[in-house]
Amino acid sequence: MTDIFETSIKTSTGKALRREEMVINMGPQHPSTHGVLRLEVVADGEIVIDVIPHIGYLHRCFEKHAENMTGYQQVVPYVDRMDYCAAMNMDFGYVLAVEKLLGIQVPERVEYIRVIMAELQRVASHLIAAGTYGLDIGAFTPFLYMFRERERILDLFEMTCGARLLYNYMWVGGVSHDLPPGFIDKAKDFCQYFKPKIKEYNDLLSYNEIFIKRTANVGVLPGDVAIAYGCSGPVLRGSGVDFDLRRDDPYSVYHKFDWKPEIGKGEMGAVGDCWDRYIVRIREMIQSINIVEQALNQIPEGDVATAIPKRIRPNAGDVYVRTESARGELGFYVISDGTAKPFRIKARSPSFVNLSVIPEISRGGMIADLVAIAGSLDIVLGEVDR
Amino acid sequence: MEQLLRNIFDNNIFVFTVTAILPLIWIVPYALVAIWLERKISAHMQDRLGPMRTGGWHGWSQTIADMLKLLQKEDIVPAAADKILFNLAPYIIFIAAYAAYAAIPFSSAYIGADINVGIFYIIAVTSLAVVGILMGGWASNNKWSLFGAMRAAAQIVSYEIPSVLAVLAVVMIAGTLSLQEINNLQTGWFWNWYVFQKFPFIFVAFIIYFIAALAEVNRVPFDIPEAESELVAGYVTEYSGMKFAMFMFAEFVNMFAVSAIAATLFFGGWNSPFGDFLGGPIWGVFWFLSKGMVLVSIQMWLRWTLPRLRVDQLMYVSWKVLTPFAFACVIAVGLWMML
Amino acid sequence: MRKYFIDIYKSVWSVLIGMKITFGHLFVPAVTIQYPDVKPKLPERARNRLYVNMDDCIGCLQCEMACPVNCIEIATVKSLPTDDLGTTSTGQKKKLWVTKFDIDIAKCCFCGLCVYPCPTECIKMTEVYEFSEYDRNNFLYNFVTLTKEEIENVKAKAAEYEKEQAAKKAAAAAQAKPATAPTQQPPPTAQQS
Numbered sequence A: 001m002t003d004i005f006e007t008s009i010k011t012s013t014g015k016a017l018r019r020e021e022m023v024i025n026m027g028p029q030h031p032s033t034h035g036v037l038r039l040e041v042v043a044d045g046e047i048v049i050d051v052i053p054h055i056g057y058l059h060r061c062f063e064k065h066a067e068n069m070t071g072y073q074q075v076v077p078y079v080d081r082m083d084y085c086a087a088m089n090m091d092f093g094y095v096l097a098v099e100k101l102l103g104i105q106v107p108e109r110v111e112y113i114r115v116i117m118a119e120l121q122r123v124a125s126h127l128i129a130a131g132t133y134g135l136d137i138g139a140f141t142p143f144l145y146m147f148r149e150r151e152r153i154l155d156l157f158e159m160t161c162g163a164r165l166l167y168n169y170m171w172v173g174g175v176s177h178d179l180p181p182g183f184i185d186k187a188k189d190f191c192q193y194f195k196p197k198i199k200e201y202n203d204l205l206s207y208n209e210i211f212i213k214r215t216a217n218v219g220v221l222p223g224d225v226a227i228a229y230g231c232s233g234p235v236l237r238g239s240g241v242d243f244d245l246r247r248d249d250p251y252s253v254y255h256k257f258d259w260k261p262e263i264g265k266g267e268m269g270a271v272g273d274c275w276d277r278y279i280v281r282i283r284e285m286i287q288s289i290n291i292v293e294q295a296l297n298q299i300p301e302g303d304v305a306t307a308i309p310k311r312i313r314p315n316a317g318d319v320y321v322r323t324e325s326a327r328g329e330l331g332f333y334v335i336s337d338g339t340a341k342p343f344r345i346k347a348r349s350p351s352f353v354n355l356s357v358i359p360e361i362s363r364g365g366m367i368a369d370l371v372a373i374a375g376s377l378d379i380v381l382g383e384v385d386r
Numbered sequence B: 001m002e003q004l005l006r007n008i009f010d011n012n013i014f015v016f017t018v019t020a021i022l023p024l025i026w027i028v029p030y031a032l033v034a035i036w037l038e039r040k041i042s043a044h045m046q047d048r049l050g051p052m053r054t055g056g057w058h059g060w061s062q063t064i065a066d067m068l069k070l071l072q073k074e075d076i077v078p079a080a081a082d083k084i085l086f087n088l089a090p091y092i093i094f095i096a097a098y099a100a101y102a103a104i105p106f107s108s109a110y111i112g113a114d115i116n117v118g119i120f121y122i123i124a125v126t127s128l129a130v131v132g133i134l135m136g137g138w139a140s141n142n143k144w145s146l147f148g149a150m151r152a153a154a155q156i157v158s159y160e161i162p163s164v165l166a167v168l169a170v171v172m173i174a175g176t177l178s179l180q181e182i183n184n185l186q187t188g189w190f191w192n193w194y195v196f197q198k199f200p201f202i203f204v205a206f207i208i209y210f211i212a213a214l215a216e217v218n219r220v221p222f223d224i225p226e227a228e229s230e231l232v233a234g235y236v237t238e239y240s241g242m243k244f245a246m247f248m249f250a251e252f253v254n255m256f257a258v259s260a261i262a263a264t265l266f267f268g269g270w271n272s273p274f275g276d277f278l279g280g281p282i283w284g285v286f287w288f289l290s291k292g293m294v295l296v297s298i299q300m301w302l303r304w305t306l307p308r309l310r311v312d313q314l315m316y317v318s319w320k321v322l323t324p325f326a327f328a329c330v331i332a333v334g335l336w337m338m339l
Numbered sequence C: 001m002r003k004y005f006i007d008i009y010k011s012v013w014s015v016l017i018g019m020k021i022t023f024g025h026l027f028v029p030a031v032t033i034q035y036p037d038v039k040p041k042l043p044e045r046a047r048n049r050l051y052v053n054m055d056d057c058i059g060c061l062q063c064e065m066a067c068p069v070n071c072i073e074i075a076t077v078k079s080l081p082t083d084d085l086g087t088t089s090t091g092q093k094k095k096l097w098v099t100k101f102d103i104d105i106a107k108c109c110f111c112g113l114c115v116y117p118c119p120t121e122c123i124k125m126t127e128v129y130e131f132s133e134y135d136r137n138n139f140l141y142n143f144v145t146l147t148k149e150e151i152e153n154v155k156a157k158a159a160e161y162e163k164e165q166a167a168k169k170a171a172a173a174a175q176a177k178p179a180t181a182p183t184q185q186p187p188p189t190a191q192q193s
Helices: A062-067 A075-080 A087-102 A108-137 A141-161 A183-206 A209-215 A223-229 A234-238 A274-298 A350-355 A358-362 A367-377 A381-385 B002-009 B012-045 B062-072 B083-103 B118-126 B129-139 B143-174 B179-184 B201-216 B241-266 B280-303 B311-338 C002-025 C062-066 C148-175
Strands: A022-026 A038-044 A047-054 A317-325 A328-336 A342-348 C050-052 C072-078 C096-104 C123-125 C140-142
Touching (some): A062 A342, A087 A317, A108 A141, A108 A183, A108 A209, A108 A274, A141 A183, A183 A274, A209 A274, A209 A367, A209 C002, A223 A358, A234 A274, A234 A328, A274 A367, A328 A350, A350 A367, A350 A381, B012 B062, B012 B241, B012 C002, B083 B129, B083 B241, B118 B241, B143 B311, B179 B241, C062 C072
Antiparallel strands (some): A022 A038, A317 A328, C050 C123
């Protein structure tokens, strides 16, 4: 791309025109950086030559905070706030880690409730991702349709635990409340209601020719590069790598359900372009709804409160647990020194890792492509910066 | 109209002033209503309600309240801005938009100036908006604004060509550049409208004109000069208060102007669709305005449906799709007329 | 060339499909709630403003310990053996004067962790969600029912009692042999339930 600019442009007097690259700051206050991400863009006109992401504007010392809590349970509200779009998935990873450290087994009903919540949350999170992606590309309307559906999921959550965004629902050893009466019917209703909506999104956005033109063959992330960078979640699967922790390293009761991970196939362009990452999310919603339906049908009766320990004091040791959050592999490394406080908690947050491929895949594109790429990675700055 | 006023008042300057101001009687309330309408249409398309409180019934006075708010706002001029150009830009854009109304026939009795090159004049004068946009974008001394301005310039200049070619197809049939003449040629029932003549070539020309007009007024899917997710707000990023309102106003005035031209050229302008039914100069205004408003609504409808194109794709659409098709239309119409 | 025309056809067609969908939604009833006029019905588990029923509070500090953001501040004063503070609705005897029970609701993260450990169920989350204020200081909620004088009185009494006890102890210690060091409290044993 740069070749055409190498030939020096002469003025009428024969002087060579001076050319220079423009450095533009995209963010921290910018409509399409999904929070307070700052992208330092080196641009040659509309062409992006280099991108340097600057993070840390939302750093809240999550890991340090966790060391100063009075107990393991108190960390859960902080974990919620890491990825505020998928708080249930965050809780899930953390409580699994602490439970593994404690060596306790939770009742089966709790496992089912957690899976239902995590999958509903995944749908809600992907709705945000796809909706705001439409917004980045310029389509306003799908965003509101998706938020309307998300609202119904939040209603289900609010009914269960009383909060709509930051739930603090999954506790070490169980969940804070059992499912409320009528929840299962309502959730089944929602699944029935939601399935036809996918077609509407596809008609309005996914298969819109303008949308395809904007996203196909843009920001192509080949599978090997994605693995090399450590990408995970829809970003990795969009690149055609068939890897999903729910299947490949099953935790909780995921092995009991019949489903398959969705991978990008390069239908509209190269494998691993923005459209693939987007459509993987749309199709994953269908799979998640599938899992939710199966779980709702299989959920056993039981008591959820029994396993919650009164005082959490794991033996000294460390544990790493990884789960598939809505954005990819979420890992928690928890070290205990035998006291009631965690000695150290390290979170491996998927958005942070996924964000690192931005310079790699957006060089040579246009500024508008950069927006499309940043949107397709679906980063949540709360989780990037922690 | 002009003759009538001249008979009454016998004062040229006064007559000219009145004739020039008359379109304002329409476009000021129109802009207020159209902004409200856009909000309502977008809201209902998105299963929302939109403004509901201000003024009582469905928030009818929301735009008026917004205008009052904008009037009271501090007029911020960035410290590093080129102050003269920065202040001048919104007015140039508005003048460019408003000047087009001089040659638009509102009814058989009223046209600001019935010049024999009316459509040519309009095309020439609306392009002036590019100057205003470039001024605003450059003078803001903001990189995003400059991006927006450069995109706008490239876009408006390129889309002039297909739109002019589409207009040319009509002009060829009509054999005149005067809009009033073109209207007179379309009287009668709606099948006399040019959009149904030489089917489908003029219809395609209308589609091309409409798409190009969307690009010229910077509406989705061609709103890249002010693409809010890429350029924050493009060339209006640094404007606030009444100057921002001026940009907004000019945009809506422009929307109606291009719709009015489309209505005049392709849909019979002030002609009633049903022969003499509800004909005459007074009803002519009604037909003209409603045709314009329908086209404005379609622009809004498109805006709330479609994503936005990228810069290079925008150029592709103009040069590789619309322009060849417009040429094909012109040639086809010409051949048809030779037969 | 073929692809060129297919692209044009596809673009026009997908635009028309999109327009059909958005047009259809013009006639779908809106989901918006006209908020201050119509209020959504909250489920009974809704977590909103905290409320403390001071009649039931025994000053056990469990909620203060559980709070991850330290928005609850409690101070207690030992009551005299002669005082009768009454019992809570769950039948527990109150032994401490609660002289300070402040919740900084601006700090509160509405996690609900304080509700769970309360032995008398006196701290709970209510359905009140409209409590914006013009002054930040108004977010500091004081739940203490005692008046200032009463608090002073209680504190003074407690200090006096303490002094008395200390004097007694000193006297006793002087009489008896130097006492052995007070035995250490055993640490809380329960590891897990």
